Amino acid sequence: MNTQWLEFTDNVKQFYGKDFVPLHEPTFNDREVEYVTDCVKTGWVSSVGAYVNRFEEDLAKFVGVKRAVAVVNGTAALHIALKVAGVKAEDEVLMPSLTFIATANAVSYLGAVPHFIDVSINTLGVDADKLKIYLEQIGKLQNNQLYNRETGRRISALVPMHTFGHAVDIEGLLKVCDMYNVTLVEDAAESLGTYYKGKHTGSFGKVSALSFNGNKIMTTGGGGAIVTDDDALADYAKHLTTTAKIPHRWAYEHDEIGFNYRMPNINAALGCAQLEKMPLFIQQKRELTKHYEQWLADIEGVQLFEEPANTRSNYWLQTILLDEQFNRDEVLAFLNEQGVMSRPIWTPMHHLAIYQNCPKSDLRVTEQLNKSVVNIPSTPKSEG
Secondary structure (H helix, E strand, C coil), X not given: CCHHHHHHHHHHHHHHCCCCECCCCCCCCHHHHHHHHHHHHHCCCCCCCHHHHHHHHHHHHHHCCCEEEEECCHHHHHHHHHHHCCCCCCCEEEEECCCCHHHHHHHHHCCCEEEEECECCCCCCECHHHHHHHHHHHEEEECCEEEECCCCCEXXXXXXXXXXXXXXXXXXXXXXXXXXXXXXXXXXXXXXXXXXXXXXXXXXXXXXEEECCCXXXXXXXXXXXXXXXXXXXXXXXXXXXXXXXXXXXXXXXXXXXXXXXXXXXXXXXXXXHHHHCHHHHHHHHHHHHHHHHHHHCCCCCEEECCCCCCEECCCCCEEEEECCCCXXXXXXXXXXXXXXXXXXXXXXXXXXXXXXXCCECCCHHHHHHHHHEEEECCCCCCCC
8 A cells, every 4th residue: 555545544543643543433421421320320221211201202303203212223123113114024125235234134034035226326325216127127016016026025115224324315215115105114224313305314214213333423322213203103113112011000911922122211311412412423524524535635546435415414434435446355454454443335235145045136336336335434523
């Protein structure tokens, strides 16, 4: 690697004031300590407590939806979102192959089948135009439901994922879903604080999922949420995530197989403090993007991925695209050896042995991005 790459790594380490810079760290201060301490003092640290209710209310307001149901992690949120949206066993669910494995796993938990589709080089998320053409080829409408001509299975849902916090072409995808009567369930795990044409991601789908894992833009330690404008779906989601227990002062009666997925109060306390800081986190993320634009400007063949048109991104994970002159793994080795923690994009789902036999479209852009994407340190940091 040349001296320009060395200058880049030096700039990153100087900015963070560290010899080793992690990919993404949570940011805490006295407010988190205050809320968590208060939660501990009340004794209500498990799945019931005032902070859970407050977090759900604050989160729904932030996203711009009627309801939020807090759960233990983003995977649980997506699992329940798909279930309440009507996905059944043996259905096929459209999703990008270029995603974290939780997207495919949540579908599999329901006995449904992931169906992998390609992404756009402009958004890193599902390509609406390519999806429309693909469904014209393999899909057939029967009794107002979409079926896969090749497998005979119903295609019941589409799960776009807002990759690294960048919004997909959600309007284009909604048009395709309307055309084929497919339910849109957003995997907004990475996009809290991201907007498409002024509207928050996660508010477009019938129901959507968020994640607050320790590496996300804000964290509850471990946690996620189901968000929706449908009160009935929200009520059902809350019922399912609390073991489907029928409310009663003392009796333990359950009316279906439920899940012990509710977020503990102590995690929600942390989330309330973190959510208050979201505007600051986003501002710092966007300032970091400007620094990366400057630091990478002189390295030929490297492009910093920037928010798509008509969107405002949270820039959760800063992303660079390498052209053909670079070997991705050599770049990763160099950056990590220099103390700048960097990672490739996830292994595409169709490359994994557990999912390699699932139906899939042409995935040429996915394959291209798999060779060229590198994530670089993205922790929000004040310049002061």
